[in-house]
Amino acid sequence: MRTGIDRNTGRVLTGWDHTAQSLMDIVQTAVGSRVLRRDCGFNGPAAIDAPMTERVLVAHFSALADAIRKWEPNFRLRRVQATQLGADGVAAFALTGDYYPNGYLGDWSVAIPMQQVTAAVSAAALAGAI
Numbered sequence: 001m002r003t004g005i006d007r008n009t010g011r012v013l014t015g016w017d018h019t020a021q022s023l024m025d026i027v028q029t030a031v032g033s034r035v036l037r038r039d040c041g042f043n044g045p046a047a048i049d050a051p052m053t054e055r056v057l058v059a060h061f062s063a064l065a066d067a068i069r070k071w072e073p074n075f076r077l078r079r080v081q082a083t084q085l086g087a088d089g090v091a092a093f094a095l096t097g098d099y100y101p102n103g104y105l106g107d108w109s110v111a112i113p114m115q116q117v118t119a120a121v122s123a124a125a126l127a128g129a130i
Contacts, residue, residue, distance in 0.1 A: 004018045015101065016115060019115075020115075023068065023095060024117065026041060026042055026068060026071050026072060027067070028042075031043045043066075043067070052085055057082065057085075061093075064080055068095070068097075073100075074099060074100050074101065074104055075103070076097050077096075079097070080093055081094045094118050095118070096115070097115065100112075
């Protein structure tokens with residue numbers, strides 16, 4: 001089982017809690033902003049200052065799905081739903097999918113279906129990260 005450190009408390013994270021934090025990290029990290037992993041993260045800044053049309057929203061969802069597929073082997077995305085699209089540049093998404101406790105080992109035989117995490121991302125924060 002993968003383990004990590006809770007960014008708020010410093011305590012050890014395992015299981016779904018670790019995966020949920022990882023999903024948040026992916027969504028809130030702009031591609032190019034991590035020094036040792038430049039390609040890690042979500043390419044959301046490409047949509048900054050774009051009008052919020054259906055086409056831009058679908059491209060945003062697609063970029064989210066690609067980033068999650070690439071960087072979180074313990075989660076298979078099934079649905080992305082915009083829960084907030086504010087004029088202040090904050091967007092929130094409900095990410096629903098299946099959790100695979102051993103997905104990082106290439107073992108997708110055990111699934112815990114329909115886990116959900118809500119991730120909020122600020123366009124200004126992403127723009128400032130690059």
